[in-house]
Amino acid sequence: YGGMGLDFSYSIAVAEELGNIRCGGVPMAIGVQAAMATPALARFGSEELKKQFLVPTIAGDVVACLGVSETGAGSDVASIKTTAVRKGDEYVINGGKMWTTSGCQADWMCLLANTSEGPPHRNKSLICLPMNLPGIHVAKKIDKLGMRSSDTAQIFFEDVRVPSKNIIGEEGMGFTYQMLQFQEERLWGVASVLTAMENIIQETIDYTRQRKVFDRSVLHNQTVHFRLAELATEVELLRSLLHRAVALYVEGNDVTKFASMAKLKAGRLTREVSDSCLQFWGGMGFTNEVLVSRCYRDMRLTSIGGGSDETMLSIICKYMEILPSK
DSSP, X not given: OOSOOOOHHHHHHHHHHHTTSSSSHHHHHHHIIIIISSHHHHHXXXXXXXXXXXXXXXXXXXXXXXXXXBTTBSXXXXXXXXXXXXXXXXXXXXXXXXXXXXXXXXXXXXXXXXXXXXXXXXXXXXXXXXXXXXXXXXEEEOOOSSOTTSOEXXXXXXXXEEEGGGBOSSTTBHHHHHHHHXXXXXXXXXXXXXXXHHHHHHHHHHHXXXXXXXXEEGGGSHHHHHHHHHHHHHHHHHHHHHHHHHHHHHTTOOOHHHHHHHHHHHHHHHHHHHHHXXXXXXXXXXXXXXXXXXXXXXXXXXXXXXXXXXXXXXXXHHHHTOSOOO
């Protein structure tokens, strides 16, 4: 379909390299296109849908977005309220989506909606939704703490009609497809922050080496260089977990547990690295002139987007079978 025919590990290699971009918003936008809005379409979509939506998306001719989160349903995907009611050979869509990355400029959305009244894990479907259809209203571009180079939209649907052939795979399998899609999203998210954290640490080493306090460099303090060594070790441990998960995924395994562990650790470690390093920059760290302050804002999303830390912990507990039975 226009790609290079390589396995997912190459996408992760790209994601790691994109960490050299000095912001979080651009790698995230590429990640939405490559690892969040398209995996289910590539895996389960019809040939017709792949030609219509996947081919131009891979070519970069159109922008894709993922419509899952809602005002009352973020990490709790099963609670979404948006409906797609079958009428003849069309679905009529009503509801809305929140926190939609690239939503202001997207040409199509991979939409998760309720297509029946059944159980919440079996009543949802993924639909390829062109964003130029009547009844789609992009309400606003959300003003955010970080990721400010990325547009994030609130979107409403009012009697939007889309052909029934635009459904991805089987009706009612949307929740399952989305959970599989989340594996790639979370692994990509982890990969995209590794290099950024390395760069923050290295720039902090360089700055504290030349910054003098009380007639000696800040880096000369054991508290400082021990802390930086500890953070660098944590980053390498996270990279090892990521590469193990990716290797298993490429072999066809379910890596939900490891992807969740990596996502949890990435969210917490980005906060730890950016906060600790910013402190060593002193007043300069509180300006917008240095990378560490931007990463402090941008990478805070890692613990929220794509499933919060608390959601990751719940998934890990489930796979470890340590939750009490209902």
